[in-house]
Amino acid sequence: MLVLICIHILPPKIHFLSFLSFRSNRTFLKDDFYAVGALKSGSSLTEPFKEDLQICLGLESLSQVKYFTRLQIGGAVFHSRQYKRVSRRNTFTVAFRQAKSPSMSYGQIEVFFKAPVGSRISCGAVVVPLKSRANQHICNRHEVLGKPVSHIVVLHQPNRQCFKVVPLEDIIDICVYMAFSDNQMCYAAHFPNHLEKD
DSSP, rough: OOOOOOOOOHHHHHHHHHHHHHOOEEEETTEEEESOEEEEOTTTTOOHHHHHHHHHTTTSOOOOOOEEEEEEEEEEHHHHHHHHSSSSSOOEEEEOTTOSSSSSSEEEEEEEEEEEETTTTEEEEEEEOOBBBBBBOOOOOTTTTTTSSSSSEEEEEOOOOEEEEEEEEGEEEEEEEEEOTTOEEEEEEEEEOOSOOO
């Protein structure tokens, strides 16, 4: 009786890449939300939003709060302003909804957090809101076309002393942020789709 044993040896590069696919630096938060990278303790936090976050969460101390700089929602990765490895892209300007308002709001994520609040875990983002300039538009309304440019919003420059706490499930999408040094206005634009790359 003859028994053949086949051993398939992968080339070193493919073997290394398959090893990397099993390694993960993600921490499950809830549903389709993952913290990417290290979770850091909040006890050493000296940021200006510290008091706002403490009041919003209703905690006496932020020592149990964990912070992280990258978030994965489904297939999209969001960065906070505190993430320093990406400088050419801005993936911290987002559209989000506020609990009491049906309209969309815009802001820039300072940091993400995970905190024990009572018997549950609260996850969210500390956001610097970008206030809309409701009376200003990119293009005037056209009688046939309507509002021809609806995906670009005119905003005020960010006030880095004003913060909002936004639950992760209220973050809608990453936006393109445009600011000019000779202008008090800035702009946020929605991507037409996330499939095409430049």
